[in-house]
Amino acid sequence: MCYTHIIMRTYIVFDLEWNQSPDGKQNTNEDLPFEIIEIGAVKMNERLEFIDEYHRLVLPQIYTRLHYRISQVTHLNIQELRRVGVPFPEAAGELMEWCGTDPVFCTWGSMDLTELQRNMSFYELDLPFPFPLCYLDIQKLYALQMGSRESPSLDSAAQSLGLLEDRPFHRAQDDAYYTGKVMQAIDFVTWSPYFSVDYYRLPRNKEEEIRLTFPTYMKYVSRVYPSGEEALADKDVTDMICFRCRRMLKKKIRWFPVHSRQYLCLSVCPEHGPVRGKIRIRKQGENGVYIVKTLKCVDEETADRVEAQSREYQARVIQWRKMKKRSKKSS
Numbered sequence: 001m002c003y004t005h006i007i008m009r010t011y012i013v014f015d016l017e018w019n020q021s022p023d024g025k026q027n028t029n030e031d032l033p034f035e036i037i038e039i040g041a042v043k044m045n046e047r048l049e050f051i052d053e054y055h056r057l058v059l060p061q062i063y064t065r066l067h068y069r070i071s072q073v074t075h076l077n078i079q080e081l082r083r084v085g086v087p088f089p090e091a092a093g094e095l096m097e098w099c100g101t102d103p104v105f106c107t108w109g110s111m112d113l114t115e116l117q118r119n120m121s122f123y124e125l126d127l128p129f130p131f132p133l134c135y136l137d138i139q140k141l142y143a144l145q146m147g148s149r150e151s152p153s154l155d156s157a158a159q160s161l162g163l164l165e166d167r168p169f170h171r172a173q174d175d176a177y178y179t180g181k182v183m184q185a186i187d188f189v190t191w192s193p194y195f196s197v198d199y200y201r202l203p204r205n206k207e208e209e210i211r212l213t214f215p216t217y218m219k220y221v222s223r224v225y226p227s228g229e230e231a232l233a234d235k236d237v238t239d240m241i242c243f244r245c246r247r248m249l250k251k252k253i254r255w256f257p258v259h260s261r262q263y264l265c266l267s268v269c270p271e272h273g274p275v276r277g278k279i280r281i282r283k284q285g286e287n288g289v290y291i292v293k294t295l296k297c298v299d300e301e302t303a304d305r306v307e308a309q310s311r312e313y314q315a316r317v318i319q320w321r322k323m324k325k326r327s328k329k330s331s
């Protein structure tokens with residue numbers, strides 16, 4: 001998906017409210033921890049003008065009382081949902097039809113598309129989405145523009161952009177609307193090429209593995225492996241490539257863990273300088289993991305930092321070996 005591809009399309013900015021077990025973990029349905037109770041969306045054209053709105057309350061089937069936090073934040077109540085809510089399969093079908101063909105989905109944060117699909121799968125509905133499912137995470141794009149490493153809240157973004165209107169937050173329709181307003185306010189040409197990939201459906205095999213190029217980095221999403229060790233034994237996972245010239249690179253600093261689920265690596269492209277590799281091991285269900293690897297051309301300062309982190313790691317390993325030796329001797 002490239003920018004010219006995006007710009008000719010319709011944008012569906014949507015937001016969901018969901019409920020969860022009101023009595024915590026013990027009564028959670030593992031197949032549906034978050035049950036969608038409200039769908040709100042706005043449709044925008046390629047000039048980012050609002051052209052339509054969609055709103056539906058959903059009749060809960062799994063959790064028949066609202067978690068107190070949900071009623072507190074959304075001000076929804078179960079009587080209203082029972083009175084005007086429609087069953088989820090009906091609402092989902094209606095939403096998909098309203099979206100039209102091949103829209104660009106936009107959300108605040110990375111959870112809504114995943115939960116939409118999880119709810120659809122729970123009711124055994126077809127998932128009418130392309131693979132990989134690329135979308136625009138407006139929260140991420142806004143943070144990129146602000147040069148922020150934090151994930152800003154929609155309220156605070158709307159406030160600092162001067163977008164506040166006489167409508168509240170935390171109801172699906174309003175949040176979709178404000179997300180659309182933030183989209184209009186950011187430098188869309190610069191930041192929209194940094195789209196996101198939804199991880200609900202993962203590559204089922206090698207052929208389906210995802211490789212995407214962004215203006216400043218490359219991203220690889222692997223298939224599912226039984227364990228992190230098995231994933232890290234796969235050359236496709238650990239290969240270092242310069243994302244500018246596609247050269248296969250030798251490793252200057254081999255992959256080392258920064259913590260249990262994240263690894264770093266450093267190579268140098270003779271033409272484009274230091275390339276930092278970052279691997280994140282992400283859990284998939286009860287007994288599987290998949291890998292998200294990013295390869296980025298970095299400055300000397302960042303490269304030095306990776307080297308320093310690697311030295312710290314080596315020092316810890318030496319310390320740990322000494323301790324082990326000592327405890328062996330004394331036992």
Ligand SMILES: [Zn+2]
Nearest residue numbers: 242245269272
């Ligand atoms: Zn290169």
